[in-house]
Amino acid sequence: MSLSMYEAAIPPVARSLRNLSAILAKAAAHAEARGIEPAVLLQARLYPDMFPLVRQVQIATDIARRGLARLAGGECPAMEDNETDFEELIRRIEATLTYLDSLAPEQIDGTESRPIELPIRGETLHFNGQSFLLFFVLPNVYFHVTTAYDILRHNGVELGKRDFLGEP
Amino acid sequence: MSLSMYEAAIPPVARSLRNLSAILAKAAAHAEARGIEPAVLLQARLYPDMFPLVRQVQIATDIARRGLARLAGGECPAMEDNETDFEELIRRIEATLTYLDSLAPEQIDGTESRPIELPIRGETLHFNGQSFLLFFVLPNVYFHVTTAYDILRHNGVELGKRDFLGEP
Numbered sequence: 001m002s003l004s005m006y007e008a009a010i011p012p013v014a015r016s017l018r019n020l021s022a023i024l025a026k027a028a029a030h031a032e033a034r035g036i037e038p039a040v041l042l043q044a045r046l047y048p049d050m051f052p053l054v055r056q057v058q059i060a061t062d063i064a065r066r067g068l069a070r071l072a073g074g075e076c077p078a079m080e081d082n083e084t085d086f087e088e089l090i091r092r093i094e095a096t097l098t099y100l101d102s103l104a105p106e107q108i109d110g111t112e113s114r115p116i117e118l119p120i121r122g123e124t125l126h127f128n129g130q131s132f133l134l135f136f137v138l139p140n141v142y143f144h145v146t147t148a149y150d151i152l153r154h155n156g157v158e159l160g161k162r163d164f165l166g167e168p
Numbered sequence: 169m170s171l172s173m174y175e176a177a178i179p180p181v182a183r184s185l186r187n188l189s190a191i192l193a194k195a196a197a198h199a200e201a202r203g204i205e206p207a208v209l210l211q212a213r214l215y216p217d218m219f220p221l222v223r224q225v226q227i228a229t230d231i232a233r234r235g236l237a238r239l240a241g242g243e244c245p246a247m248e249d250n251e252t253d254f255e256e257l258i259r260r261i262e263a264t265l266t267y268l269d270s271l272a273p274e275q276i277d278g279t280e281s282r283p284i285e286l287p288i289r290g291e292t293l294h295f296n297g298q299s300f301l302l303f304f305v306l307p308n309v310y311f312h313v314t315t316a317y318d319i320l321r322h323n324g325v326e327l328g329k330r331d332f333l334g335e336p
Binding site: 002003004005007008011012015016046047050109112130134135136138139140142143146147149150153154156161164165166 | 170171172173175176179180183184214215218277280298302303304306307308310311314315317318321322324329332333334
């Protein structure tokens with residue numbers, strides 16, 4: 001027995017993005033109930049040189065979409081980074097989930113040893129498919145989803161770890 | 169080709185804990201350079217009802233140690249939650265890594281369909297080995313390591329995502 005690359009990649013990333021979408025819906029309801037301008041939360045950040053919430057969501061979806069496209073050896077749809085409210089961020093997540101759904105197991109399975117070159121900030125990182133998934137895509141998606149959660153918690157949105165983990 | 173459960177579990181969790189250890193060492197150096205009492209950072213939190221840094225590190229190591237022991241079907245060493253400085257937290261991580269090193273691939277491989285029952289806050293969650301690893305252990309470890317990182321960033325410690333991801 002073993003895990004397929006598809007099983008290790010797509011369902012965990014998709015679940016985390018669905019959880020993020022539900023977290024953003026709670027944040028939108030929180031803002032509306034308290035008369036908070038949504039842009040205040042979208043631009044909230046934990047430190048002046050950290051990315052704000054809107055960018056955390058954009059990056060989480062970019063890593064999911066581009067990372068899994070890279071693994072599958074294909075192209076993925078471009079997305080403009082122009083979201084200005086929670087509804088638009090939720091639609092971005094939905095579009096990302098639609099893309100993930102379009103990837104067939106046979107496009108991801110068997111990519112364990114596929115060489116992956118990742119140009120990033122002036123250097124090129126070298127992975128194989130397995131290390132790219134386990135040491136780059138998954139932790140990176142969880143990093144940005146957690147940081148989005150942390151920004152909202154820091155701003156008083158009522159969330160618990162179950163919101164991050166989703167239903168088992 | 170496929171991934172083994174061991175490969176999907178132990179190296180990613182171990183790497184994330186090693187990265188957390190290095191992050192804590194940077195925080196300790198930051199505190200010393202600025203004359204900040206380490207306890208101030210250990211007790212820092214992002215919101216009054218969120219756990220402070222010290223607890224984030226304790227939980228990250230607990231989930232790693234207990235989660236992987238549960239997957240392997242064995243017992244793991246108990247740990248007291250009595251750390252009062254960065255050095256003690258780093259030693260806790262080292263002890264956790266030593267435990268992870270003690271798990272042999274044959275204890276983790278083949279556990280994909282092993283039933284896992286997780287008593288948690290008055291209810292019992294049901295997983296198999298694969299869903300327990302992919303939907304509980306990995307996201308949970310990353311959640312607490314990221315939140316530790318976010319608490320320290322929020323308090324001005326100079327860190328970047330490379331500190332979280334580690335060297336590829």
